[in-house]
Amino acid sequence: MTTAHGPLLLDCEDVAWFRDQPEAARGAAAALGRRIGLGEHRTAELVLAVAELTTNVTKHSTDASILLRVLRNHAVAGVEVLVVDTGPGMADVPAALRDGVSSIGTLGIGLGAVKRLADRFDIHSVPGVGTVQLARFWPRPLPASVAGEAVVGGITRPISGEDVCGDAWAARTDTGEEAAPAPTAETGSSARPSRVAVDWSVLTASGTRHQATRRGAAEPQHSPRAAGGRSELVRGAAAGPGQGVLVMSCDGLGHGPMAARASQAALQAFRTGSGRTPEQIMEEVHRALRGTRGAAVAVARLEAGGRLLFCGIGNIAAVVVTADSRANLLSHPGIVGSQMRQLRTYEHQVPAGGTLIMHSDGLSERWRPADLATLLHHPPAIIAAGLLRQAGTRRDDASVVIAKAAW
Incomplete structure (x- = not known):
């Protein structure tokens, strides 16, 4: 979705996983509702919905996990609940959302009531796979x-x-203002002044549970596949006109x-930098x-018209998919912050x-389109959760x- 200020983006804090x-x-x-100022009545509705969702998955699914987290933009904070399970799934989702169709032994408000209580x-x-x-x-x-709906969404889960977790992700809108050329890794010159970032985890008094990884450096990804479009190496790649994501x-x-600690330093630099x-x-x-x-770090820039610029160091997989095609984007070996050779943009x-x-x-x-x-017609967070369950x-x-x- 595009707003008056550009594509809708939301900052996210992973707060807690429950099994x-x-x-x-x-x-x-x-x-969490009280901490972010959701209001007494709205917090009660949140708790009622979580109670119904957790009771359902406890009784009727296997390997179910529940994620609670804060979503924010420049003006407001909210709470998102993600429920991920494997099997038995629902053969008729519209029927499950009708009033009066509540799982035996649940609170009786049903998924239809959860849908009405939630803003989204x-x-x-x-069936046989599971539900998100x-x-x-x-x-x-x-x-x-x-x-x-935000055009970017993600999910993180600790080992x-x-x-806590050392994996992290973030998105921001480029304002369209030209930045001075960034110094190269070899020059080692100091960073440019940056904007002040708000540490939302401090304001919400909650410990951010981002995820951390085992391997930062790795062999490069496989070459891009032509099925989803060809990637080309670009020397001195420049941002296109207008805003980008x-x-x-x-x-x-x-x-x-x-x-x-490393991933949080990367997030801070990404959110406050001028690149x-x-x-x-x-x-x-x-x-x-x-x-x-x-x-290991990968950065992409998406622009109107479908232009994508990509630069990756280390073992981050980056793929452009449609319902029947997959094109891998090329990353190169190295460790950002330590061993980073010449950067390449595709x-x-x-x-x-x-x-x-x-x-x-x-x-x-080892997943296929x-x-x-x-999943692909669902919001980004649903796609991310479904892929995490799959792979x-x-x-x-x-x-x-x-x-x-979508912009």
Whole structure:
């Protein structure tokens, strides 16, 4: 969706994952609603919806996980609930949303009531595969600045046994203002002055649970496939006219608090930097990560008309998909913040209906466009959660970020 200020983007803080903990999820939802100022009545509606969703998955699904997190833009904060499970799925989603069709033993309000309570509700379900549900709660009345659906969304999950994660993602809109050329990695010159960023985790008094990765440097991705359009190496790539959407995926080396520290430094540099192209942003992130253990990083710039610029260092998979095609984008070996050779930018034309996917090596690359065919018309967060369920591993931190060319 495009607003008066450009494509709708939302900052995201992963707050907590819950498995087989319905009471804890409800308590966390209540605390989170109060913490961000959602209001007493709206917080009660949030808790009621979480209670219904958690009771449903506890009784009727396997390997269910619930994610609660804060979404923000410049003006307002809300709470998003994502529920991901495997099997049995729903054969008739519209029927499940009708009033009076509540699972036996639940609170009885039904998914239809959850849909009415939420400002945004979406569900994707495949029998025998599982279900992904999204419910989003903003203060009432609904602020105009968050009406509609964000064009970028993602999800992060820590390795089993960790509470923090070194994988991270972020998106921002380029203002269209020219920035001074970024110094190269070899020059080592100081960073440009940057805007002041708000540390939302401090304002909400909640610990941000971003995910961290095991491997930062890796062999390059496979060459782009022509099925989804050809990528070309571009020397001195420049931003196109007008606004663009910038997306970053980061995988801090290893996992745990030190990997999370690296990814948070990368996020800060991305959000406050003045770079307009992926190479400029990569230079800013490289300087910010010096003194940390480093990370694998990929940055993409999407523009009106489907032009995509991409620059990647390390083992971040980047793919442009449609329902029947997949084109891999090329990354190069290295560790951002430590061992980063000459940067290379590739230009790609995103086909009509195409979607950009970037994910860490906490997900296998052994997935096909057909696996996502029924997901691609859903919001980015639903696609990300579905892909994480399909290809994620518990042996590493994992992250997925999705950008839909809808502007």
